Amino acid sequence: MILPYQFGVAIRTELRLLGRAEISVSVGQRVDLDTVVGYEDVPVEPVIVDVAGALRQSPSEAAGSLVVVPGTRVSKGDVLARAGSQRSLRECRSPESGVLASYASATGLATLVREGDRREVRARTPGIVVEIAPGRAIVTETTGAWVSGVWGAGGVVGGVVRTAGNGPSTELDPRAIDGRYTHSILIAGGSISAAALLRCAELEVRAVIVGGVTSSALTVAAAGNRRSISLPEALYSLGRAQSNLPPLPALMLIDGFGSTSMPEEAWDVLARCDGREAALFAPGRPETPRIVVQLPRREVPQPRPLREGVIREGAIVRVTVGPQKGTTARVVRYPYRPTPTLSGAAAEGVLLRTASGDEFVVPLLNLRLIEDPQSER
Amino acid sequence: MNELFNDGGNAKVVGMVQSSNEAASPLAAPYTIVCDYGSTWTKATLVGAVDGVQRLIATRAAPTPTTPSGTPNLHAATMDALQRMKLLTGVPESLPATRADGDEGEVEVAILPVGSSAPPMTVVVVAPNSGLARSTATLLADCSYVGTIHSGAVVELLANARLGPRSRPDAVIVVEGRSGFPPNETQNIARLFARTGVDTRLVPLLYCRPDEPTGGVAEFVGRLASTVVVCDLGEKPAYGESAVRRNLDLLYAERMLIHGGARGLPFHPQAASLSSNGAQSIAARFAAASGAESVLVVDVGGSSVSACYAHKIDNDLFDSYSVDAGIGLASGAVDLYARAGADALAQWLPFEPRADELGAWAVTRATTPHALPLTLREGFIEQAFIREAVGVALRRLDLKTPPALVIGAGALASAVRPQVAVVLLIDALTKTLPDWTKMDIGVDTANSLSALGALAAMDPERAALIWELDSPRRVAAAVSARGGRPRTPAVAATLDWEGGALREIVQTGGLVAMRAPYGATAGVMLSPARGIKLMEVRHPEAAHFTLTPSSAYPLPQVLLDARPSASSRDAHARSAHILAYLASSLAYTERELGSI
Numbered sequence: 001m002i003l004p005y006q007f008g009v010a011i012r013t014e015l016r017l018l019g020r021a022e023i024s025v026s027v028g029q030r031v032d033l034d035t036v037v038g039y040e041d042v043p044v045e046p047v048i049v050d051v052a053g054a055l056r057q058s059p060s061e062a063a064g065s066l067v068v069v070p071g072t073r074v075s076k077g078d079v080l081a082r083a084g085s086q087r088s089l090r091e092c093r094s095p096e097s098g099v100l101a102s103y104a105s106a107t108g109l110a111t112l113v114r115e116g117d118r119r120e121v122r123a124r125t126p127g128i129v130v131e132i133a134p135g136r137a138i139v140t141e142t143t144g145a146w147v148s149g150v151w152g153a154g155g156v157v158g159g160v161v162r163t164a165g166n167g168p169s170t171e172l173d174p175r176a177i178d179g180r181y182t183h184s185i186l187i188a189g190g191s192i193s194a195a196a197l198l199r200c201a202e203l204e205v206r207a208v209i210v211g212g213v214t215s216s217a218l219t220v221a222a223a224g225n226r227r228s229i230s231l232p233e234a235l236y237s238l239g240r241a242q243s244n245l246p247p248l249p250a251l252m253l254i255d256g257f258g259s260t261s262m263p264e265e266a267w268d269v270l271a272r273c274d275g276r277e278a279a280l281f282a283p284g285r286p287e288t289p290r291i292v293v294q295l296p297r298r299e300v301p302q303p304r305p306l307r308e309g310v311i312r313e314g315a316i317v318r319v320t321v322g323p324q325k326g327t328t329a330r331v332v333r334y335p336y337r338p339t340p341t342l343s344g345a346a347a348e349g350v351l352l353r354t355a356s357g358d359e360f361v362v363p364l365l366n367l368r369l370i371e372d373p374q375s376e377r
Numbered sequence: 378m379n380e381l382f383n384d385g386g387n388a389k390v391v392g393m394v395q396s397s398n399e400a401a402s403p404l405a406a407p408y409t410i411v412c413d414y415g416s417t418w419t420k421a422t423l424v425g426a427v428d429g430v431q432r433l434i435a436t437r438a439a440p441t442p443t444t445p446s447g448t449p450n451l452h453a454a455t456m457d458a459l460q461r462m463k464l465l466t467g468v469p470e471s472l473p474a475t476r477a478d479g480d481e482g483e484v485e486v487a488i489l490p491v492g493s494s495a496p497p498m499t500v501v502v503v504a505p506n507s508g509l510a511r512s513t514a515t516l517l518a519d520c521s522y523v524g525t526i527h528s529g530a531v532v533e534l535l536a537n538a539r540l541g542p543r544s545r546p547d548a549v550i551v552v553e554g555r556s557g558f559p560p561n562e563t564q565n566i567a568r569l570f571a572r573t574g575v576d577t578r579l580v581p582l583l584y585c586r587p588d589e590p591t592g593g594v595a596e597f598v599g600r601l602a603s604t605v606v607v608c609d610l611g612e613k614p615a616y617g618e619s620a621v622r623r624n625l626d627l628l629y630a631e632r633m634l635i636h637g638g639a640r641g642l643p644f645h646p647q648a649a650s651l652s653s654n655g656a657q658s659i660a661a662r663f664a665a666a667s668g669a670e671s672v673l674v675v676d677v678g679g680s681s682v683s684a685c686y687a688h689k690i691d692n693d694l695f696d697s698y699s700v701d702a703g704i705g706l707a708s709g710a711v712d713l714y715a716r717a718g719a720d721a722l723a724q725w726l727p728f729e730p731r732a733d734e735l736g737a738w739a740v741t742r743a744t745t746p747h748a749l750p751l752t753l754r755e756g757f758i759e760q761a762f763i764r765e766a767v768g769v770a771l772r773r774l775d776l777k778t779p780p781a782l783v784i785g786a787g788a789l790a791s792a793v794r795p796q797v798a799v800v801l802l803i804d805a806l807t808k809t810l811p812d813w814t815k816m817d818i819g820v821d822t823a824n825s826l827s828a829l830g831a832l833a834a835m836d837p838e839r840a841a842l843i844w845e846l847d848s849p850r851r852v853a854a855a856v857s858a859r860g861g862r863p864r865t866p867a868v869a870a871t872l873d874w875e876g877g878a879l880r881e882i883v884q885t886g887g888l889v890a891m892r893a894p895y896g897a898t899a900g901v902m903l904s905p906a907r908g909i910k911l912m913e914v915r916h917p918e919a920a921h922f923t924l925t926p927s928s929a930y931p932l933p934q935v936l937l938d939a940r941p942s943a944s945s946r947d948a949h950a951r952s953a954h955i956l957a958y959l960a961s962s963l964a965y966t967e968r969e970l971g972s973i
Contacts, residue, residue: 001442046571050564102576106597107563111571151744215736230715231736257740285708285743286447321741322751341749342756342965344794365440365747 001369003309004148005266010303011146011292013125016137018042021121023132031123033158033279037138042117047096052108054092055083059108070102070110080110124156125279126294143303144295145273147266149209150368151257152282152289153238154250159185159206159280161273161293168211169261174199181205185280185291186249187270189262194220200249207250207280209270209291211262221248250282252289255318260326263318265370309372311364316371317352319362328370329354339363406487408434408468409645411828412455413653414492414637417441417679417707417746418791419451421458422828423468423486424843431839433847434468436824437461438791440747451637455488487645491831493652495633497524497702498547500625501573503566504611505558506530513552513585513610516618522629522652524702531558531565535572548628549575550621551598553586554611558594566594575601583624585610585617626651645835654683656830657786658698661687663833663844664782665694669817673780674826675802676787677766679707679746684770686780699773706762706788707746714739717765725761725804727956728754738762753970756793760801763788767805779806779813784849786821794965795820795852796890800955803855803938811942814912815856815922818936821849853890854924856903858911858939861885867909867939872924874899883937885909888958893933899924901935909939 017023017040025037052062065083068074074094081092094100098114127142162184165172172188174196185207186200192210194217200208201221215231222234229237238248254262262270270291278293311317315331329352338346339361347363408425419441423434439457442450459469469485500523504510507530514528527534527546549570558566567576574580584598587609599605604624608617634644651659657674664672664687671688682705685698704713714722719735738758742748750756767789783806789798799818806813825847833840858868863886870889872879874897883889893899904919905911912920924933940954959965 046576048564048568048571104567104597106600107567109564109567111567111576151740214733215740216733219736231740232711232715235711235740253744256744258737286443288443288447320745321748321755341751342753342794343749343792345791347749363749363751365749366745366751368745 001308001310002146002148003307003369003371003375005263005269005370006146006306007144007269007272008295008300008303009144009146009306011125011127011142011144011306012130012139013127013142013292014137014139015121015124017121017135021135022118023134023138025129025132025138027129027132029129030127031129031140032126033123033277035123036120037123037129038121039118040121041115042119046101047098047112047114049080049092049095049110049112050108051081051092051103051110055081055090057083057108059105062108063103063105066103066110068100070100073097073099074112124281125292126158126277142292142294143297143300144276144278145269145293146290146306147209147254147269147293148288148290149252149254149282150289151285152250152252152280153235153284154207154248154282156283157185157206157250157280159183159278161185161187161270161276161278161291163187163271163274165189168264168267171259172196172210177203177205179203185209185278187274189267191217191259191261193217197221197248198224201246204246205249207252207282209252209254209280211255212253212258212260213251214259215257250280252280252282252291255326256320258325263328263370265316265328307372307375309369309375311350311367311369312372312374314373315369316373317350317367318370319352319366320368321366322362324360324362327352327354329360332359334364336361406485406643406645408486409489409832410459410462410469410486411489411491411824411831412458413656413824413827413831414449414451414454414490414633415441415653415678415787416449416681416705419454419458420824420827421455421462422824423462423466424828424832425468430846431842433823433825433828433843435462435466436828437465438824449637451490451634451639452642454637455639455642459486486643488642489645489831489835490630490634490639491651491653491656491827492633493522493629493654495522495629495636497522498625498629498632499525499527501534501546501549501569502526502528502552503531503534503549503569504528504552505554505556505562507533509552509554509611512615513550513621516610516615517550517622517625520622520625520652520655523625531562531569535565535569545574546580547632548581548583548625549573550583550585550625552610553584553595553598554609555587556611560594563594563597566598570601581628583621583628585621626655651831651834652700653678653827654681654685654698654700656827656834657683658685658687658696658830659833660826660830660844661685661784662694662696663829663841664784664848665689665696667841667844667848669782671778671780672782672784673776674784674786674821675767675770675789675805676826677763677770677785677789678705678709678787680705680709682709682713682766682770684767684774686774686776688780697774699770701769701773704766704769706742706759706766706792708743710739710742710762713762713766713769716769717762722758722761722765725764725955726757727953728757730758734758735761753965759788760793760797763793764801764805767802768808771805771809776810779810779816782817782819782851784819784821784826786824786826786849790820790822790824790849795822795850797959799853799855799936800888800958803936804955807857807938807942813857815854817851818853818855819849819851823847823849825849853934853936854901854922855936855938856912856920858883858885858903858905858909858937859942860909861906861939862908866906868906868911868937869904870935870937871902872899872935873902883939885939886941886954887937887939888954889937889939890958891935891937893924896926896931897933898926899933903937 021040023038052059065081078094084090101111103110127140130141131139168189171190177199188210191212219234222237223229273293280291282289333351336349336351339349349361411422413420422436441454510528514526570576585606661672674685681702683700687696785798867885868883907916
């Protein structure tokens with residue numbers, strides 16, 4: 001799996017365009033979040049033209065009367081087929097501009113693919129265009145930092161990273177949120193309260209990245225002035241405008257739900273990105289939420305590709321559930337002896353040691369990989 | 378060797394694998410591995426010869442990984458499950474990384490895919506008239522992988538804007554009855570095909586027609602159709618329905634394997650992808666046909682909950698099943714919490730949950746779907762969610778009569794101990810069918826329902842042979858006793874076997890398990906007290922039945938439920954009884970129960 005917190009890496013992002021796209025950037029060009037990288041065709045319904053009917057001919061006769069071969073671009077009003085004598089000339093004209101895609105001699109119908117609506121496409125991440133698949137896709141490379149979370153919602157948003165709070169376990173104080181954070185991606189280490197979320201919405205903070213949030217805080221913030229809403233409704237409302245309420249910001253949780261803190265490794269990476277432009281991807285499950293931060297090349301002279309790792313001896317992991325939830329520790333031995341579970345079966349166990357020297361065994365399934373020193377650097 | 382043992386992980390093994398050096402293609406491979414791709418777990422079940430007898434050899438589960446874009450990575454899931462299987466059994470000895478190696482001689486196993494991990498399909502059903510289109514849609518509606526069906530006559534589909542210009546269904550089914558389409562429909566059909574993408578062959582087309590095509594429309598559609606199915610769904614009864622379903626199965630299988638990046642693995646050439654529920658439904662029919670008469674299978678998964686019911690009437694088999702997609706114990710936990718409500722969940726807990734504890738459990742479970750509960754408190758919350766999930770499935774299935782055999786699968790078989798699974802099933806059933814009297818209860822710890830159901834779709838005789846030996850493990854015969862005053866004797870129970878006997882007085886409100894020795898045939902006599910209704914008897918009569926052990930059911934056990942039917946008023950009393958039962962059933966140690 002891709003290691004979740006990485007600094008000084010080159011992140012490649014592919015952007016696919018619809019239809020016969022026109023790409024307006026070139027390889028090597030720098031793009032920002034607002035840069036128009038191309039235009040895509042929004043698919044539209046083809047038009048069926050009854051050629052044989054218009055000419056009052058059989059379908060096979062009408063095939064011989066076509067004056068335009070399939071594959072030709074035609075304008076509105078252009079003659080597609082013509083039949084009859086000069087005195088009784090019958091014509092079939094194109095009802096729309098587009099491409100005559102096909103003619104079916106069994107039915108006498110022609111298919112005209114209309115020119116679709118053109119739509120601007122903007123870059124999803126800041127960076128440099130490194131690859132172009134003409135008419136289809138572009139690949140950008142961002143040099144900087146990558147942090148992935150365990151849960152996110154609210155869509156894809158861009159902004160400048162602003163850290164709030166003093167460390168990975170500080171709960172965000174609503175009074176500390178002011179105009180500096182407007183339109184930014186706010187980073188807070190610990191958990192966030194309903195009041196702080198509402199304050200962020202009021203100040204139009206675009207996204208919040210925190211260690212965790214309690215489901216009750218989320219429900220209260222999403223309910224606003226309504227009496228109560230259900231938890232799924234609250235999760236759905238993130239990043240979307242509610243009636244009479246400013247939309248809650250997009251949200252990415254680094255550690256999970258509950259009053260928890262951010263792993264120090266994640267905080268270290270995000271704190272180094274303060275003031276930098278970034279794109280947050282939090283379209284909702286099942287996609288992995290992540291933030292891609294752009295850094296000047298001089299700060300990352302030799303970027304590496306994103307590293308992948310596995311849980312093995314020496315790896316740093318985070319316990320996700322159980323009595324040690326939220327503890328970060330190093331794997332001392334894996335595989336270790338099986339650990340009993342409530343189902344009666346024994347699970348694969350991993351022996352962990354914390355920085356303070358405590359050792360304990362946790363099922364492999366209850367761990368999340370944070371760092372794997374043995375992965376290729 | 379026919380012993381059943383637990384290797385310490387989540388694996389169950391029967392027998393020892395015979396070594397095989399015989400090289401084979403997937404079609405003739407000596408072993409079949411059924412890979413059941415769930416949203417959370419991929420379960421691999423190995424089937425092959427043990428001492429010359431076809432057996433279900435072992436089962437192993439591995440988390441289903443997802444790519445950053447959220448697509449299940451079926452290739453990685455398969456390889457991980459096979460690797461775990463290999464550590465356990467030595468099979469497969471050699472599995473090519475991809476079929477593209479061109480070296481099919483090395484294939485030792487053929488993989489049968491089961492599951493519905495690709496997104497649900499959107500299907501358009503079009504027919505000459507709306508009646509035929511809708512009746513066809515009804516026939517297909519219970520395919521679990523079909524999410525949305527747009528059905529109707531051609532003009533209806535075009536005119537009602539149900540198929541907008543940007544709609545891209547996953548399949549279009551054209552159904553033609555004996556009367557056929559009117560000749561002037563060609564243009565509308567062409568327009569529909571253009572609108573749905575069939576004309577560019579982006580979207581597959583199934584053309585269902587009787588033996589003789591009728592009219593020019595048939596010629597037009599037939600030329601475009603990627604698959605022609607000879608059937609007549611307009612007849613009463615319809616014929617060829619299974620052929621249509623199988624073709625839809627194949628389309629979905631293709632879609633699932635392409636989505637999951639697993640196209641190159643040595644899948645059995647004849648395999649269509651059944652959904653797990655479809656396979657379980659087949660297995661339920663097997664169980665009903667082989668003596669149980671009426672069988673209910675309940676599967677609580679990570680993102681769906683399903684129930685299949687099969688019953689036999691005068692040698693005819695009938696079945697029905699329901700699937701609730703989106704609710705479950707992993708990514709579906711939040712929606713399950715919303716559906717059930719905190720109060721309904723809390724009634725199953727022997728403690729007062731903290732404010733928002735249940736909601737927090739649901740969202741945590743959604744973000745850490747593979748995590749195992751380690752404290753009994755978390756375990757009881759999980760069990761409360763399982764009860765409500767079973768309840769949702771049963772309410773949707775709308776059973777009128779209690780089944781003779783209930784089998785728990787999914788979380789009921791893997792997340793809780795079998796003794797606990799029995800209680801969870803009884804509790805959920807009592808809320809839905811309070812009049813049940815006696816049921817056999819089993820758990821599918823070896824994932825045999827999906828495996829044998831999938832095998833039966835291809836090789837029913839082999840599946841039947843394996844079913845005889847390796848059907849899901851029955852845990853208990855449950856009997857209900859209703860009525861009476863609290864804490865007064867309700868039933869005098871006697872369990873007799875050769876060389877011993879066990880007697881117990883069960884009090885009203887109690888839940889008691891009685892076990893005969895391993896492998897013993899035991900006679901059960903239950904004498905209800907005055908005012909107690911037990912099975913079909915009343916005081917002073919007694920109910921008699923026999924517990925017969927088998928290789929799949931070696932430890933006869935009877936469970937007497939003398940608790941009142943569930944109601945909100947006595948919910949806390951009910952959870953206290955559950956706690957007492959768990960203490961007496963050896964499902965948990967006293968130390969564990971004391972740690973809540």
